Amino acid sequence: MLCSVFSSVLHGVEAMIINVEADISTGLPSFDMVGCLGSGVREAKERVRTAIRNSGYVIPPSRITINISPADVRKEGGGYDLSIAVALLGAIGIVPKESLKDTLFLGELSLNGEIRPVKGVLPVTVKAQESGIIKCFVPKQNANEGAVVEGVRVIGVDSLKMLVEVLNNPLLEEPELINTDRLFEDGIRDYFGNGDFSDIIGQAGVKRAAEIAATGMHNLLIIGPPGSGKTMVSRRIPTILPKLTLSESLEITSIYSAVGESIDGLITQRPFRAPHHTTSPTAMSGGGINPKPGEISLAHKGVLFLDEFAEFKPVTIETLRQPLEDRTILISRVNGNYVFPADIMLVAAMNPCRCGYYPDRVKCHCTPNEIERYYNRISGPIMDRIDICVEAPKIEVTDLRHNSSEEETSEDIRKRVEKAVAIQKQRYTNTSYSFNSQISSKDIKKYCKMEKETEEFLDNIFEKLNLSARAYYKIIRVARTIADLDESEIIKTEHISEAACYRPVENNKIR
Numbered sequence: 001m002l003c004s005v006f007s008s009v010l011h012g013v014e015a016m017i018i019n020v021e022a023d024i025s026t027g028l029p030s031f032d033m034v035g036c037l038g039s040g041v042r043e044a045k046e047r048v049r050t051a052i053r054n055s056g057y058v059i060p061p062s063r064i065t066i067n068i069s070p071a072d073v074r075k076e077g078g079g080y081d082l083s084i085a086v087a088l089l090g091a092i093g094i095v096p097k098e099s100l101k102d103t104l105f106l107g108e109l110s111l112n113g114e115i116r117p118v119k120g121v122l123p124v125t126v127k128a129q130e131s132g133i134i135k136c137f138v139p140k141q142n143a144n145e146g147a148v149v150e151g152v153r154v155i156g157v158d159s160l161k162m163l164v165e166v167l168n169n170p171l172l173e174e175p176e177l178i179n180t181d182r183l184f185e186d187g188i189r190d191y192f193g194n195g196d197f198s199d200i201i202g203q204a205g206v207k208r209a210a211e212i213a214a215t216g217m218h219n220l221l222i223i224g225p226p227g228s229g230k231t232m233v234s235r236r237i238p239t240i241l242p243k244l245t246l247s248e249s250l251e252i253t254s255i256y257s258a259v260g261e262s263i264d265g266l267i268t269q270r271p272f273r274a275p276h277h278t279t280s281p282t283a284m285s286g287g288g289i290n291p292k293p294g295e296i297s298l299a300h301k302g303v304l305f306l307d308e309f310a311e312f313k314p315v316t317i318e319t320l321r322q323p324l325e326d327r328t329i330l331i332s333r334v335n336g337n338y339v340f341p342a343d344i345m346l347v348a349a350m351n352p353c354r355c356g357y358y359p360d361r362v363k364c365h366c367t368p369n370e371i372e373r374y375y376n377r378i379s380g381p382i383m384d385r386i387d388i389c390v391e392a393p394k395i396e397v398t399d400l401r402h403n404s405s406e407e408e409t410s411e412d413i414r415k416r417v418e419k420a421v422a423i424q425k426q427r428y429t430n431t432s433y434s435f436n437s438q439i440s441s442k443d444i445k446k447y448c449k450m451e452k453e454t455e456e457f458l459d460n461i462f463e464k465l466n467l468s469a470r471a472y473y474k475i476i477r478v479a480r481t482i483a484d485l486d487e488s489e490i491i492k493t494e495h496i497s498e499a500a501c502y503r504p505v506e507n508n509k510i511r
Contacts, residue, residue: 001025003090003097006104006133007068007083008124009075012291012331012338013258015120015127017104019069020080022087027063033084035068038076047078047109048085055113055161057094064088074335076290079118082107082137085160086167095167103135104128106142113160117141119260122253125149137163145263147176148250197236198407202395203229209390209502211413214240215420216436216481219324219346219385221309221504224392226356230349233392234305237347238272239410241303242421248301251341255293255300271302277311285319286340291331296323297340309350310377317382320346324385327438345437346386350378360394387437387474389504420484436480441473448480450491457493461500475499 004021031045045066052059066084068075083105089095106124107115117139125146128136135153138146143156153175157163166172197207206222210233213220220237222230244252244267253267275284275295286294296304296319306312323329323342331338353371357363366374383389424435427447433439439447450458462472476491478499483491 001091001093003087003100005083005087005090005100006102006128007080007106008104008120008127009073010120010123010258011073011336012340013123013255013293013297014339015123016073017127017131017133018073018075019067020083020087020105021067021069022084022091023065023067024060024062024088024091025065029061029063031064031066033066033068035066035071036074037068038074040077041068041075041080044078044081044084047081047111048088050111051081051109051113051160052085052088054111055159055164057089057092057164059088059092074290077118078108078116079106079120081109082115082160082163085109086163089164095164099167099170102133103137104133105137107137107139107157109160115139115157115159115163120258121146122148122250122257122263125152125154126250126254128152137166143176144265145253145257148253148266195232195236196239196410197233197413198409200229200232200236200407203233203392206230206233206390206392207408207413209388210234210237211240211417212478212481212485212502213237213345213347213388214242214413215417215485216387216424216477217345217434218387218437218478218481220348221383221386221389222347222349222392223352223389224349225351225358225360225394228392228394230392231307234307234347234349235272235274236410237303237305238270240414240417241270241345242418244268244270244301252301255297255341259292259298271299272305273299273303274305274307277306277308279312279316281313281316281319284316285323285329285331286338287331291333291338291340293340294329296320296329296342296344299344300341301343302345304344304346306346306348309348310374311350314377314379317378321381321385343438348386383504384468384470386504387478388502390502416485419487420481423484423487436477436484439477439480441469444473444476448476448491449489450496451493454491454493454496458496461496465500465503467503471503475503478502 002023008015121142129152140156140158146154249266327343329340329342352358353366479491479495482495
C-alpha cells in the first residue's frame with residue numbers, strides 16, 4: 001500500500017514543496033528511509049514509530065519504506081515527522097487518502113504523540129499558497145504565524161491523535177483566522193524602549209541628517225567624540241521610520257521564521273539590529289554548513305546599527321560592500337546557492353580617532369598619522385556607499401541647561417517623514433522602488449529633475465571635488481529626499497548644496 005503527502009524543506013529563507021511517500025509491503029519487518037536525509041531526519045523513524053504507538057495506533061509488522069523527494073535536496077531537522085506519520089497512517093488505512101489531497105503537513109513529534117513547533121512555517125505557507133495547496137496542518141504554536149497568508153487554510157494541531165480525528169472528520173477543522181489589518185493598527189510605536197528624540201538636547205544638525213536618512217532610507221554615518229549623542233540618535237531612528245507595508249512585513253517575518261524566532265502573527269515594526277563590534281564576518285553576512293541569514297538579512301527593511309564602527313574587524317565591514325549595492329547576499333555552497341535579502345539602512349557611529357577627542361588638542365594626544373590610520377580603518381569603497389555623513393560636536397554646558405520639552409518629539413519628526421514617504425510612494429507607483437535611495441542611475445533623470453542652474457552647480461561640485469560616479473548619484477538621491485521633505489517637485493540648488501555637505505570628508509576634501 002502506498003500513500004503520498006506534501007511537506008516542505010527550507011532552502012535558506014525560501015521554502016520548497018516536497019513529497020513524502022510511504023510504502024508498506026510484505027517481507028521481513030524493516031523501516032527504511034531514503035532521499036538525501038540528514039541525521040535528524042533519519043532519526044525520525046524511531047520518533048514516528050513510537051509516537052504512533054503511544055497515540056493508540058498499531059503499525060503492522062511489515063516492510064516499510066519512506067521516500068522523501070526530490071532526492072537531490074538535502075533534508076535536515078525534525079519538521080518532517082508529522083508528514084511521515086500521516087503518510088504511514090494513510091498507507092495503513094487509518095486516515096482516508098482523500099483527506100490528504102492538496103494538504104501539507106509540517107511538525108515535529110514527541111514520543112507521546114504531541115506535535116512540537118518548528119521553524120519556517122510562514123515561508124512554507126507562502127510557498128504552499130503559490131503551489132496551489134489549499135490546506136496546511138502545522139503545530140498549534142505556529143498556527144498564528146502561518147495564518148497571515150491568505151488563500152490557505154492553516155489548521156493548528158497539538159497531537160497526532162487530534163490530527164487523525166480531524167482528518168477522519170473534516171467538520172472538526174478549526175482554521176486559524178488572523179486579521180492582518182488589525183495587526184497594523186498601532187498608533188505611537190515603542191521600539192524596544194529606545195526612547196524619543198525629545199530626549200536628545202541640541203544636536204540639531206545630527207537630528208536633521210537622521211530625519212533625511214529615515215525619509216529616503218539612506219545610509220548614515222555619525223562621527224563625534226564620546227558622549228556627543230551618536231548612539232542616542234541612532235537608537236531613536238526606528239521611532240521615526242515609515243510604517244511597514246503588508247508585503248514588507250511578510251518578507252521580514254519570513255526571515256525571522258526561517259531562523260527559528262518565536263513569532264505571533266506578523267512583525268509590524270521595522271527591525272533594528274545592533275551587533276557587537278566583535279561580530280564575525282559569517283555572523284554578519286550569514287552562512288554555515290546549512291546557510292542561515294546573518295545580521296544583515298535580519299535587518300532587512302530596517303536598520304543595521306554598527307556602533308564603534310571603526311572597531312569592527314575590517315574583513316567584517318567589507319562584507320557590507322556587495323549587500324549595500326545589490327540589496328541581496330548570495331552564498332554559494334556545494335549543495336546549491338542561497339540568496340538572502342539585504343535591503344537595509346546602515347546606521348554607523350564612530351569616534352574621530354582612537355582616543356575619541358580629536359580635534360580637541362587639549363584632550364586628544366593622537367598623532368596625525370594615528371588619526372589618519374584610525375579613520376582609514378573604514379575603506380574608501382565602504383565610505384563611498386554611505387549617503388550621509390554628519391559630525392556630532394561636543395555638547396556645551398549651555399545646551400544642557402535647555403528644557404527637553406522644547407525639543408521635537410519623534411512623533412513630530414515622523415509626521416514629516418510619513419508625508420515625504422507618501423510622496424515617494426506616489427512617484428514610484430508601478431515600479432520596484434519604494435524609497436529614493438533605491439533609484440538606479442539609469443532612472444535618475446526621470447525622477448530627479450533639476451533646473452539648468454542646479455545642474456551646472458552640481459557639475460561644478462563634481463569637477464572641483466573630484467567625486468566618484470557613485471558619490472555623484474548619491475548626492476542627487478539625497479537631494480531628492482530633501483526636496484520631498486520641502487514638498488518640492490524640482491530639486492533646487494539649496495537641496496544639492498545640503499546633500500553635498502553630507503558627503504564623507506577626508507583631509508578636508510569630500511570623497
